[in-house]
Amino acid sequence: MKIIIDGDACPGISIIERAAKDHEIPVIIYCDIHHFIQSDYCQVKVVDSGFQSVDMYVMNETKEGDIIVSQDYGVAAICLSKRAKVINPKGFIYDEKNIDRMLEERHISQKIRRSGGRTSNHKKRTEEDDVRLERNLIKLIRS
Numbered sequence: 001m002k003i004i005i006d007g008d009a010c011p012g013i014s015i016i017e018r019a020a021k022d023h024e025i026p027v028i029i030y031c032d033i034h035h036f037i038q039s040d041y042c043q044v045k046v047v048d049s050g051f052q053s054v055d056m057y058v059m060n061e062t063k064e065g066d067i068i069v070s071q072d073y074g075v076a077a078i079c080l081s082k083r084a085k086v087i088n089p090k091g092f093i094y095d096e097k098n099i100d101r102m103l104e105e106r107h108i109s110q111k112i113r114r115s116g117g118r119t120s121n122h123k124k125r126t127e128e129d130d131v132r133l134e135r136n137l138i139k140l141i142r143s
Contacts, residue, residue: 004061005069008054012133014067017041019137025067030057033083036139040081044049047097067140073102085140089134090125093140 003020005013007029017039020027027042032049047053055075064070064083070076076086076094086094094102109119 001025001065001066002063003027003067003088004058005042006054006058006068006072006075007037008035008088009071009098010069012091012130013037013042015130016137017135019134021101021143023110023141025141028061030054030061035059067137069137073099077103085143087133087136089133090129091134091136092124092135 003016003025005027007013007017008031010016017027021041021043027039029037029042029044030047031037031040031044032047032054035046036074037044040076045057045059050131055072056069058075059078059082062079062082062084066079066084068075068079068084068086069089070079070086071088071090073094076088077099079086079097080094080096082113088094112119
């Protein structure tokens with residue numbers, strides 16, 4: 001088991017790093033050349049910038065039993081199909097029961113935006129998000 005982080009949009013890296021270190025699990029963070037991420041524990045891999053370049057590395061490196069941290073529903077769906085465990089940076093666990101609904105909601109939102117409509121903005125990160133991320137990440141590690 002290893003933890004793979006889509007580092008381009010992951011504000012909870014320190015929480016993930018602490019949990020991984022406590023459980024002696026290796027961590028790989030993928031980010032593009034426009035992001036600067038440092039870690040004493042995690043292996044940081046910088047990839048070329050480009051449309052979904054980090055996503056492609058995350059999906060290609062995923063193996064059964066890995067834990068993936070990403071807020072991208074498409075990445076989550078592909079990684080779930082590889083029998084990985086997937087969690088977003090706010091601690092929400094993706095699974096076979098909820099991923100189809102989330103992909104459908106994303107599709108509907110994209111259609112609304114393409115036709116000139118507006119969709120709701122993402123909420124700011126809260127302390128509750130940090131607590132949920134740590135609790136659910138440890139749950140995935142132990143399962």
